[in-house]
Amino acid sequence: MISVKVPASSANLGAGFDCMGVALKLYNIIEVEEIEKGLIITSSPDDPSIAKDENNLVFKAMKTVFDEVGWYPRGLRINLINEIPLTRGLGSSAACISGGIYAANLLCGGKLSEEEMIYLAAKMEGHPDNSTPAMIGGLVFAVLEDKKVNYIKFVVPSRLKFAVFIPDFQLSTEYARNILPKYIEFKDAVFNIGRAALFASAITTGNYELLPAATQDRLHQPYRKKLIPDFDKIVNLALEAGAKGAFLSGAGPSIIALVDENYEIFEQNVKNVLASIELSANWDFMILEADNSGATVFSVQSTSLKR
Numbered sequence: 001m002i003s004v005k006v007p008a009s010s011a012n013l014g015a016g017f018d019c020m021g022v023a024l025k026l027y028n029i030i031e032v033e034e035i036e037k038g039l040i041i042t043s044s045p046d047d048p049s050i051a052k053d054e055n056n057l058v059f060k061a062m063k064t065v066f067d068e069v070g071w072y073p074r075g076l077r078i079n080l081i082n083e084i085p086l087t088r089g090l091g092s093s094a095a096c097i098s099g100g101i102y103a104a105n106l107l108c109g110g111k112l113s114e115e116e117m118i119y120l121a122a123k124m125e126g127h128p129d130n131s132t133p134a135m136i137g138g139l140v141f142a143v144l145e146d147k148k149v150n151y152i153k154f155v156v157p158s159r160l161k162f163a164v165f166i167p168d169f170q171l172s173t174e175y176a177r178n179i180l181p182k183y184i185e186f187k188d189a190v191f192n193i194g195r196a197a198l199f200a201s202a203i204t205t206g207n208y209e210l211l212p213a214a215t216q217d218r219l220h221q222p223y224r225k226k227l228i229p230d231f232d233k234i235v236n237l238a239l240e241a242g243a244k245g246a247f248l249s250g251a252g253p254s255i256i257a258l259v260d261e262n263y264e265i266f267e268q269n270v271k272n273v274l275a276s277i278e279l280s281a282n283w284d285f286m287i288l289e290a291d292n293s294g295a296t297v298f299s300v301q302s303t304s305l306k307r
C-alpha cells in the first residue's frame, strides 16, 4: 500500500486570479493499493457527497495517469482520510487531483516526471493555481500553457502565517466561476496586473507592508462576495486586527488573512471580535503556515501485485 499526504491550497491570493496559489499545512491522506479486481473506495470522515465509484475524483485523477502511461492495476483499493474541508475554497479538489496523480504515478513505477504530473493536474483542474502548490508546495506563480505549466515556486518563510476563516456553508467552484462576467473593463485588468506584480515582489522580498495594497482585486471578489454575506465584515475585522491583507480563498467561501510574526495578538483580537459580532454564518478560524513540500509519500509497502 502507498500512502500519500497532500496539502490544502489557497488560490488567487487577491489579485492573482487563476495564476497564484499557496499550499497550506492542512492535509488529506490518500492510501492506494492494487487488488485482484474491482474498485473499493472508503473515506473518513465519510461524506455522502464523496463518490465511491468511478466518479470519485481521486480515482479519476489516477485513471488519467494509467491512460497516459498505458499501465492499469487489476483492481484498486483507495482509502481517503480527509482533513481539508470540501468545497470551501481550500483546494479540496486540487488535493484529490494532485494527490491521485502522484499516488498513481508511484503505483505504476514512477513513469511520469514531476513536470508531467504538474501539467496533468492543472489540465484536469482547468487552472494551475491550486494544483501546482498541492503537487510541489510553496507559493506558486503558474500559467497553464498548451502542453505544460510555466511556474515559479517560492519557499514561504514560517514568519508569514495564513489566518483562515471557514464558514459552515459550501460554495462550488463551478458555481462561483459561472457567476463571473465574460468581459471586464480595461481599467480593472490594469488594476489587477499591477497588484499581482506588486504582490509577487512584496512576498518574495519580504516587504509585507505592501501586502494590503497588493492583495486588492477587481476580477472576481466584487462578484463572488455577493454569495458570502459576511465577506466585508470578516475582511474588515481581519484588517483591523492587524492583517497584512485579507481576501477570498480560491473561489470562496473561505477567507484568508495574511499575518506576520505578531500573529498571537492578531489571533486573540480576532477571537474576541468573532465572539462578539453578529454574522450570518458560523465561521471556524485557524492559523496555518504554508506547506513547502507538496504531495509526499509517507509510507510504501508492497505497491502492486506480482505479474
Ligand SMILES: Nc1ncnc2c1ncn2[C@@H]1O[C@H](COP(=O)(O)OP(=O)(O)OP(=O)(O)O)[C@@H](O)[C@H]1O
Residues within 6 Å of the ligand: 009, 010, 011, 028, 049, 050, 051, 056, 057, 058, 080, 082, 085, 086, 087, 088, 089, 090, 091, 092, 093, 094, 096, 130, 171, 172, 173, 174, 249, 250, 251, 252
Ligand atoms: N476528499 C475528497 N474525495 C473525493 N472528492 C472530493 C474530495 N474533496 C473534494 N472532492 C470533490 O471536489 C469537489 C469540490 O471541488 P471545488 O473545486 O468545488 O471546491 P474546492 O476545491 O474545495 O475549492 P477551491 O477550488 O475554490 O479551492 C467536491 O464536490 C467533490 O466532488
Ligand SMILES: N[C@@H](CCO)C(=O)O
Residues within 6 Å of the ligand: 011, 012, 017, 018, 019, 127, 129, 130, 173, 176, 177, 220, 250, 251
Ligand atoms: N482560480 C480559481 C480557484 C478555484 O479553484 C477560481 O478562483 O475560480
